[in-house]
Amino acid sequence: MSVDLSGTTKRPSDENFPVASLVLSRQHRDAVLAFYAFARMADDIADAPDLGAAEKLARLDALEQALLAGDPTIPRAARLHEVDGQRKAGRDPARDLLRAFRQDVVKARYNDWAELIDYCRYSANPVGRFLLTLHGERSSAFGPVDALCTALQILNHLQDCGKDREQMGRIYIPIRWMLAAGSEAAFFDPSRTALRRAVFDAMLDRVDALIDQAQSLPEHLQNARLRAQSLATIALARRLSRRLRQADPVLERVQVSRPDACVAFLCGLPGTIRRPSPRDHRVTAAAVRRSGSSFRLGMQSLSPERRRAIHAVYAFCRAVDDIADGAAPASEKRGFLREWRRELDRLHRAPETPIGRELARASTLFKLPLEECHALLDGMETDSADRVRLASDYELGLYGRRVAGSVGALSIRIFGAPSAHDFALNLGRTLQLVNILRDVDEDAAHERVYVPLSRLAQLGLSDAPAATLVADPRFARVCESLAEEARAGFAAADTALMRLDRRALKPAILMMENYRRVLDRLQARGWGRRQGRLRLSTADRLHLITRAMRPA
Structure with a gap:
């Protein structure tokens, strides 16, 4: 032959x-x-x-x-x-x-993410396992190296998606994901950049999670030279992922540069000298940095150990929220959330992700109720639907309890104020009301309406496409009533704080003040004149920074 x-x-x-x-x-x-x-x-x-x-x-x-x-x-x-x-x-x-x-x-097409991952099991993962076996490495490195090889393979598929389709008739972007743009032809239409971007970013979210999972690989490796190459490869993978987020591989060739390779080489050099210490906490801290959340101010006021724990909780929240908000099909989102449920179930045995390992550590140190993590996942399943409507005030309350109360219940234990459980639940509901009011138009663009249909029905509004509902003048009147409830929630939180440990709850207080300012700005703007997502001014942020720097 x-x-x-x-x-x-x-x-x-x-x-x-x-x-x-x-x-x-x-x-x-x-x-x-x-x-x-x-x-x-x-x-x-x-x-x-x-x-x-x-x-x-x-x-x-x-x-x-x-x-x-x-x-x-x-x-x-x-x-x-x-x-x-x-x-x-x-x-x-x-x-x-x-x-x-x-x-x-x-086979030239892949129906869903699971099919693509199964293909990578044979097209990419054997390379990493060959290297480990060749160097006499332990089987404990197989999981991280599989994650890295799969990530590299999908990055290459994204890089070459236009060329693969044109030259070989193959597409490795799952069919169900491309249907978000209407069809395969629509997905590759040069003019459909925004829809294609959303799909690419959702896939890159999954790739970045795999790279995070691979972050522990150098810790498992005995061979110093192989450690160095693994560190360099991980650095290059992260760089290519960032480049793919910034450019459209259908329209242009996206690749790592020679300077990228030089930087990666330098990242690998320490591996020749010593085995890296565990880096899981760096993954969760990076998730916080990327978020740009105002909650970071409150986190910085915590002791290092508490800050590390809250980073774990925040990174978990960010990961599952990104799943719910991403462009993957609803069935895929539910599958990814189920993976997180499995990770929670093995948290105190053998978690497989850096977020899971950090969450396990925080849970042990601060006795976190992990049922709250499952409650958050319940809320994310609601958000993952193609169309979201809440029928009643009860459903609104349940949704707020799941997506916001759960975070509060976890956080106050890390803050050292477990007696503030009720305060955390009530404040969580209040903050979620502000979120709903702030994001009305953004949510409507994704066919989500969190204002209960029962309240709309009282004003003669029946269910309709989200854009139609939020544009109706009567919708603004319901927003006004929700804003008053949020205002009352802040007042109740102020009262509760009079008998609680304000110093321990300083991060929660900073978050509360941030959201109170958002509500002020929303009410000053008015509910019928929404023009994009409201953001706090520089003066608002300086005020919060000042608050963060002084004792509670």
Whole structure:
């Protein structure tokens, strides 16, 4: 069996991510290059434009047999066979790759995220497992390396989505996700940038979660050079993810630059000296930094241990909220939320994510009621629906209890004020009312209306498309009544604080004052003259910063 490779194959240096960099020892680098050459040959067969599907499959089958037999007429197969005989690494992961290449020949579309992940299990993860086995690493590193390889594969698919469709007729963006733009053709329409952007960002949210999961990989590795390469690869993956968020790969080529590679190399160097300490807390702190939330001011007033715990809670809230608000189909969102329920269930056994491990730590230290995390997930399931309506005041109260009261119930235990449970629940409901009033138009754009239909019915308004409801002058009158309830909620919180530990509750007080100012601005603007999302002024933020710097 042979295939003409002239002018078609990439070299290791052409890849986004280091395949066999000089960081690796020569002994290992030669074996990696043998594995890469075999995989490259199989990939070229699967992608050959002048071969039919039957011929491609026949050649891949013959290549596998050559690998198993060490057939010297196929030098690349013979070399990897030799490597496997010497190092007990190469044959099985190469056969998994061949399974993926066969799939590329016969399958050009993926229905949902689970199908894409299953494909990556064979098209990407064997590479990482080969490297671990080659270096004699422990099986504890398999989970993080699988996460990293899957992330790299999906990043490459996003990079090449236009080229893959045009040149090979393949699309690795799930069909259900593309339907958010109406159809496959609409998704790739150059003019549909905004809809495409939402889908890309939702996929990148999942990729970033995988990179976060891979963050612990260097901690598991014994080989210093492999540690260094893993650190560099993780840094490059993060950089490419950021670049893909800033550009449209359908319209332009998005790739990491030479300076990116240099920075990644520098990130890897410490790995040659020592094994990194656990970095889970850096993942949760980064989630807080990226958010730009005003709650950060309150967090900074906490002791380091309490701050680390509240970062874990906030990162969990941010992760599940991003799922609910993202552009993935509702069925996919529910699946991702179920994954988080499973993570909560194994929290005190073997959590698999950095957020989960940090949440487990916080739960142990501050006796967090994890049923509140499940309650938050219940609220996120409501938000994940394609269309959201709340029938009554009871449903509004239940929704607020789940998405805001749960966060308050967790937070006050970290603040050291568990006796403020009722205060936290009531304040949570008040803050959620302000959120609803602030985000009326933004929510309507996603077909969400949180003002109870029963209140609208009292004014003669029946259910209708969200944009129609919020544009009706009678809708403003219901907003006025909700604003008065929020105002009363702030007054009740002020009263409750008179008998509570204000110093311990300083973060909650800062959040409360932030939202009270938002309500003031909303009421001053009026409910019938909404023009985009209201944001606090510089003066408002300076006031909050001043409050944060002085004792409660």
